[in-house]
Amino acid sequence: MPNPPAPHPGVPVLVLNGPNLDLLGLREPEVYGKDTLAGVEALCRSTAAAHGLRADCRQSNHEGVLIDAIHEARTAHRGIVINPAGYSHTSVAVRDALAAVALPVVEVHLSNIHRREPFRHHSHVSAVADTVICGAGSHGYALALTHLAQLLEANR
Template structure:
């Protein structure tokens, strides 16, 4: 497959399945990765799946995506509400971006209601749990020309 997409996961998502399952569910990040790989294949995409707790590592991955990927699915996690730098990196790469959140950030604490990333994303999916990643990949596939 020649349509690689970056699925980028922010801080603390490595603890999925253990951390606040009443909020984030019991699905692990490894299970989400498997789900993403299967969904991507169904849409003629190939997934580069990454997670980091470090803002700079996430930004470096976005910069790399500029020439190595056709689009980005990003769950910025806690950086959603704090990282202008991640937002600027996503804006700079000129790729389709779909922002995804496991929980509905608009039904949570007021500080979580604002996303710096949403302003530069082509779509935002929140509150659908792990299924949100499938929705994000399906939508990203629609945004990416399948000619190469």
């Protein structure tokens, strides 16, 4: 008997996490929750799969590495979910990279940045994101991927 066909790999989307998110579960759990980055990535992969997507999860503490991943997404992915973390408030370069790739972008933050320190209230990324989700904890990633799937379906 022939082997059954391999399951469809799903539409590739990039899930990009910025600085200090490798410390999830350890760093300020009262603000960012107790879920680890590995747990968030597992949630992203399962949520993506449920919507016919394939989540390529990456994290870096380095701005240039994040920008390189965004540039790569232009040809390798159909959309981006990004938690730029501290770069939300400081990086015009990350914002410009997202604008340049012309993909649907959903910005996600674990905490509600508008209820935090004043310097966190502004995100450069929000100006180029299709959607911003903040304050929903790790569930925000599931919301972001669900919404990204809807954006991709609408743009078919």
